[in-house]
Amino acid sequence: MSNTVELLKKLGYSEKAQEYFVEKKNLGKIENASVFSSYTGPCGDTMEIYLKIKDNIIKQAKFQTTGCAGALVSGSALCDMISGITISKAGKIKTEDIVKHLGDMPGVKVHCSELAKRTLRKVIEKYLKV
Numbered sequence: 001m002s003n004t005v006e007l008l009k010k011l012g013y014s015e016k017a018q019e020y021f022v023e024k025k026n027l028g029k030i031e032n033a034s035v036f037s038s039y040t041g042p043c044g045d046t047m048e049i050y051l052k053i054k055d056n057i058i059k060q061a062k063f064q065t066t067g068c069a070g071a072l073v074s075g076s077a078l079c080d081m082i083s084g085i086t087i088s089k090a091g092k093i094k095t096e097d098i099v100k101h102l103g104d105m106p107g108v109k110v111h112c113s114e115l116a117k118r119t120l121r122k123v124i125e126k127y128l129k130v
Contacts, residue, residue: 008069014103017073024072026079028062035127039119043111045071047119049079053127058082058090063119070109074116077101082120091124093117 008018019025030036030050038048045067052060061083063075077098082090098113099105105113 011069012104012106013069013073014105016101016103017077017105020073020076020102021069023076025076026062027064027072027076029064030060030062035123035130037119037123037126039115039122041111041115041118043115045112045115047071047075047115049075049116049119049123051082051123051127053087056087058085058087063116065115067112067115068109070105070112071115073102073105074098074113075119078113078116078120087124087127090120093120 005018008021030052033050034053036048036050038046040046045065047063047065050062051058061079063079065071065075081093081101095114095117098116099110
């Protein structure tokens, strides 16, 4: 795994982003999720986000992706960021917030954080329609 970490470091991923990649934090499905949805970005990467919600507070968040390292770390970071906050507050998260949370990532991969944000917005829309 150290070769992967070295490569991520050379590519410009922060130490925090490298940890998210190695740990695969928040990766997976939530059985009996309150809501889930998926989104495919313009680059072809797809992300699914699963939320467990109680009293409009996100109690648990997980994701899956068929994307690159940028998508994986962005999804992991976003799930950490939204766990424990209200749906309303989660809906206000911007792409820049995800990148800032990660510390740094290659500029060409910022669109992966946009993928995570757009997937979250889609999940929230679906939840609010129920």
